[in-house]
Amino acid sequence: EDKVVQSPLSLVVHEGDTVTLNCSYEVTNFRSLLWYKQEKKAPTFLFMLTSSGIEKKSGRLSSILDKKELFSILNITATQTGDSAIYLCAVDQNTGGFKTIFGAGTRLFVKA
Amino acid sequence: DAGITQSPRYKITETGRQVTLMCHQTWSHSYMFWYRQDLGHGLRLIYYSAAADITDKGEVPDGYVVSRSKTENFPLTLESATRSQTSVYFCASSYDGRNSPLHFGNGTRLTVT
Numbered sequence: 178e179d180k181v182v183q184s185p186l187s188l189v190v191h192e193g194d195t196v197t198l199n200c201s202y203e204v205t206n207f208r209s210l211l212w213y214k215q216e217k218k219a220p221t222f223l224f225m226l227t228s229s230g231i232e233k234k235s236g237r238l239s240s241i242l243d244k245k246e247l248f249s250i251l252n253i254t255a256t257q258t259g260d261s262a263i264y265l266c267a268v269d270q271n272t273g274g275f276k277t278i279f280g281a282g283t284r285l286f287v288k289a
Numbered sequence: 290d291a292g293i294t295q296s297p298r299y300k301i302t303e304t305g306r307q308v309t310l311m312c313h314q315t316w317s318h319s320y321m322f323w324y325r326q327d328l329g330h331g332l333r334l335i336y337y338s339a340a341a342d343i344t345d346k347g348e349v350p351d352g353y354v355v356s357r358s359k360t361e362n363f364p365l366t367l368e369s370a371t372r373s374q375t376s377v378y379f380c381a382s383s384y385d386g387r388n389s390p391l392h393f394g395n396g397t398r399l400t401v402t
Contacts, residue, residue: 220391
């Protein structure tokens with residue numbers, strides 16, 4: 178069965194800390210892996226990863242994919258209270274139709 | 290305003306009633322999707338549409354009906370609501386459904402009593 182597993186499920190850190198969120202997957206016909214941030218409402222897109230070993234970076238956030246070991250990490254450096262959110266990992270499959278599998282998410286809380 | 294809008298934001302209904310959730314996007318994206326989000330399950334795809342008049346089932350389609358007569362609208366109907374359909378429903382769109390990310394609406398919180 179195809180699955181995407183995120184860890185930890187929840188995390189509490191202090192402002193300024195660095196955090197690493199994990200996403201492992203067992204999915205047939207992998208096409209890409211995506212990260213989304215969900216605050217109170219709609220998930221918003223962060224990164225799309227298709228190739229192993231190439232880091233994607235946006236400000237204090239970065240992500241990398243390992244297609245051999247079937248996982249991705251999302252790093253957030255110098256965390257701020259505004260980083261508090263649920264971070265969702267999703268894997269797109271290369272199928273005839275549309276198939277994206279989401280993980281359950283990691284809930285991050287950053288204390289001031 | 291450009292973007293994707295859902296209505297209503299909140300809805301309470303009784304078991305057995307028919308409910309329609311609305312979704313409208315202004316980007317002219319080809320693909321539109323309906324997801325439900327439940328604690329412990331993450332986001333699960335209900336139905337999607339690749340273009341007007343083309344729809345297909347996702348992972349959890351039972352009890353739901355969709356239509357897409359116009360590119361910009363993608364309503365989701367619960368024909369006879371059940372308590373297990375209490376959830377947060379997200380509509381999303383994407384440019385081509387394969388190599389582009391999803392853009393989500395703000396969600397509809399539905400409670401079935």
